Amino acid sequence: MMILYPNRADKAVITGGEWQIPLDRLKAPSPLKRVARSASAALADTQFDIAFDRLQTVKAVALANINFSLAAMWRIRAFDDPEMTVERHNSGWIRVYPRLYSTKSLSWRDPNFWLGGPTSESLEGLTQQAIYLPDPAPFARYWKIEIDDQGNPDGYLDIGRLFMAGGYQPSMNYVYGGGLGLETKTRVDEALGGNEFFDRRKTYRVARIGWDYLPEQEALEKAFDLQRQAGIDREVFLIMKPGDEVNLTRTSFLGRFRQLSPLEQIVYRRASTAFEIKEIQ
Incomplete structure (x- = not known):
């Protein structure tokens, strides 16, 4: 297991895209319900760049309290230079919502039978989040996050928090009974x-x-x-x-x-x- 701390994004410079509610909302200590909101769902608007003050190891990238649709994709890249021409890591385009159910647990009549992803009902009551675990963890200063959710029914994207961190991964797992x-x-x-x-x-x-x-x-x-x-x-x-x-x-x-x-x-x-x-x- 991993406990990630501190959040390197809190002290980073976050720019890019087009946001009607500014990207500073991605940083603590803003309440999680106070979100950054893109100007539209267009791909050019729903991206942002992160510049740390120095090289950092990032074991996880997470977006918390999001309104992304079930079809949303995202890409996370790390670079060696501020111009973002020398790429160190590229996740490729991946689904925001991964498989949550095994095929055996679903009926072929279920709308998510083939991909096993969530349904709108299954996400009800959850603080929705996107999580990416790069392997190996990049050691980089400059990052870009792009979100492709152009069909979002709200017409914009909300993000309550950006979390990028190293952290503690114990040499042994927690004991049974946890x-x-x-x-x-x-x-x-x-x-x-x-x-x-x-x-x-x-x-x-x-x-x-x-x-x-x-x-x-x-x-x-x-x-x-x-x-x-x-x-x-x-x-x-x-x-x-x-x-x-x-x-x-x-x-x-x-x-x-x-x-x-x-x-x-x-x-x-x-x-x-x-x-x-x-x-x-």
């Missing part, structure tokens, strides 16, 4: 007659994962320092199953540490710790 759950703040009021009334709120994901025998030096340098730097107020991006394309969007999300956990020395030069990460919507 979990990914759903929580909600939906309020339930019961009348005297027994009828129930609901103030419906969106559900959000919460991951609880831990390690029993991390090397002590790794635990101090990575897990301990990560919590110290991120605290409970700064954004991290959790990817629980980076090799599982079908479940990548189900098990990955923008979040924050709900609480900070101590390191416990279990045996000689081995430490245990745990993370609890709550989804940001």
